[in-house]
Amino acid sequence: MSASKPLISITILVLLLRLHFFTLITPTTCSSENITHSAFQYLNVRETILSSKLIPHSPVENDQLSQTHQQHNKTNDINLNLIPRDFVFPSKYRNHAHRFHQRMKRDSIRVSSLVHRLSGSGTGSGSQEGVKYELNDFGSDVVSGMDQGSGEYFVRIGVGSPPRSQYMVIDSGSDIIWVQCQPCKQCYRQSDPVFNPAESASFAGVSCTSAVCDRLENAGCQSGRCRYEVQYGDGSYTKGTLALETLTFGRTMVKNVAIGCGHRNRGMFVGAAGLLGLGGGSMSFVGQLGGQTGGAFSFCLVSRDTNSYGSLVFGLSALPVGAAWVPLLRNPRAPSFYYIGLAGVGVGGVRVPIPEDVFRLTELGDGGVVMDTGTAVTRLPAPAYEAFRNAFLVQTLSLPRANGVSIFDTCFDLSGFVSVRVPTVSFYFSDGPILTLPARNFLIPVDEAGAFCFAFAPSASGLSIIGNIQQEGIQISVDGANGFVGFGPNVC
Structure with missing residues (x-):
């Protein structure tokens, strides 16, 4: 009986060392493009930093x-x-x-x-x-x-x-x-x-x-x-x-x-x-x-x-077969905006314990979750954001931290890495579908030296906004006639 205790301790130590190793040093062949429902995925740090240094070129001026x-x-x-x-x-x-x-x-x-x-405090010029x-x-x-x-x-x-x-x-x-x-x-x-x-x-x-x-x-x-x-x-x-x-x-x-x-x-x-x-x-x-x-x-x-x-x-070919469809919600107070039913968020394949009411669109048109192409960073109500961020931090303890930048309070110094293993981040929708984001959609470079930040921020109101950073690379379809929004199946 006593002889088994060292063996158990050694096994646990090996597992911890293996987790630490794969978090910090990952094969250069691992692709951040592979999105699964597993607990972890890879972010290609070197490739992301190089792309941030590229100066976009103006397209040729023609049709x-x-x-x-x-x-x-x-x-x-x-x-x-x-x-x-x-x-x-x-x-x-x-x-x-x-x-x-x-x-x-x-x-x-x-x-x-x-x-x-959307809070009802303003309606343009009021007419x-x-x-x-x-x-x-x-x-x-x-x-x-x-x-x-x-x-x-x-x-x-x-x-x-x-x-x-x-x-x-x-x-x-x-x-x-x-x-x-x-x-x-x-x-x-x-x-x-x-x-x-x-x-x-x-x-x-x-x-x-x-x-x-x-x-x-x-x-x-x-x-x-x-x-x-x-x-x-x-x-x-x-x-x-x-x-x-x-x-x-x-x-x-x-x-x-x-x-x-x-x-x-x-x-x-x-x-x-x-x-x-x-x-x-x-x-x-x-x-x-x-x-x-x-x-x-x-x-x-x-x-x-x-x-x-x-x-x-624009057109019916825009509605792909195999997409994950979620109901499109309408807010009579703001008919221009596309609301969707978000039930929660997940980190590492585990749903963060946040009450669904935090994301609910009320009968009076308050709160809810808006998809917006003009907003860059996804905003969540402060209590939901804090629980989400803390769950992410628990699973990234091995990554070296960096000071907060701009609106981001959770940043990492990845300057010494080629690739890092990070927990998956997912949206849980009201009717069951789960959208797991590519790593580049939630860890973004904020400079050319290797500082990366968790690309979410708290909202001072009850409104949640899914921004364009989180939408990148995912085919998003709107079926207005039937009231649905689809995600995927194509990655573009």
């Missing part, structure tokens, strides 16, 4: 950006390249740490805006749907607090007849489609010539009495023309007239799309001409396509530290 996928599209679906911000408009700041801090600034402002809008205001009743000018502009992902589309190519910000939390227009009383600088409606044969103004004007949340009227106004959380805004226009996506033309023709625009949208709203409201591009696509679209966001494109597809 191939919107035509690449169309050449292979045998259906009537609209299939576009989705372009990360830094790839289209390289920042003059070539240091990854500086680009990271600028991104976190934009992110904090975006989150503050969403919390403000009610269907109410017509004279021009002088519109909100007063505000100055953008952003020195780096808005927008994280872009598409290239043609506006008007003949089509004029323009870069457009995509935003899953906005409905209005708009471009800067001549005559421009107040415009920010953009990379393409400002759209001139007088040169478009398909441009048609919308009257104040039209049904389309009634669908605007903030509608105005001047000289019989319907006017719109949109204000964003960073202080940027666009104001102008509503029109029907033809938009061209590669080889596909969509006629009579209601767009805002912005004559007064403030802010810096990173050189983009305007915004393509992908929200759940009737005025978004998805809402206006309606029966043509069944309210279906999918997207895949590529990492911002690569020179590759993501994809944005």
Whole structure:
């Protein structure tokens, strides 16, 4: 009996040493791309640091950006390249740490805006749907607090007849489609010539009495023309007239799309001409396509530290077979936003003990979990975040810690490693599906020296937001007609 005790002690010691060894020193052949439901996976530290040093190149200025996928599209679906911000408009700041801090600034402002809008404390400029205001009743000018502009992902589309190519910000939390227009009383600088409606044969103004004007949340009227106004959380805004226009996506033309023709625009949208709203409201591009696509679209966001494109597809082919489908929840108080039922989070294959009510969308429209392409870092209510972070820390005790950076309080010094073994991180959805994230979607580099941070942050409110870092590389599909959001099965 006494002879077995040393043997047990030695066995435990060997197991502990083996765990320590594999956490710190991993084979260079192990791929961080292999996502399983196991307790651990690998992060390729060296590859990630190298990619963060790559300076994105501006694409050649032509319409191939919107035509690449169309050449292979045998259906009537609209299939576009989705372009990360830094790839289209390289920042003059070539240091990854500086680009990271600028991104976190934009992110904090975006989150503050969403919390403000979704908490019921603010509704844009306050007008009610269907109410017509004279021009002088519109909100007063505000100055953008952003020195780096808005927008994280872009598409290239043609506006008007003949089509004029323009870069457009995509935003899953906005409905209005708009471009800067001549005559421009107040415009920010953009990379393409400002759209001139007088040169478009398909441009048609919308009257104040039209049904389309009634669908605007903030509608105005001047000289019989319907006017719109949109204000964003960073202080940027666009104001102008509503029109029907033809938009061209590669080889596909969509006629009579209601767009805002912005004559007064403030802010810096990173050189983009305007915004393509992908929200759940009737005025978004998805809402206006309606029966043509069944309210279906999918997207895949590529990492911002690569020179590759993501994809944005409108149409029934956007709904893949084999995806993990979860119910799409609607908040009547915020119909533009896509809410999903999140039941919990997991670390190392084990669900963290957090009450499901923390993530629940109430009958009054409070709380809940929003998927947002414009937010970078996933936010969780503070109690949920703390339990989640602590569970992650327990399983990464062997990794050397580093000081917190920006909004992140959990960081590691991985400068001496080629690859590290880390616990899996998963989202548990209300109806049972589990989404396990790639390691690069939750441990991200914050400089070029090897500092990595756990890419989640606490929310000061009850609202949870799943950001674009956690969405990267995963095909996400929205079946608006049937009320579902799908994840996978393709990794892109």
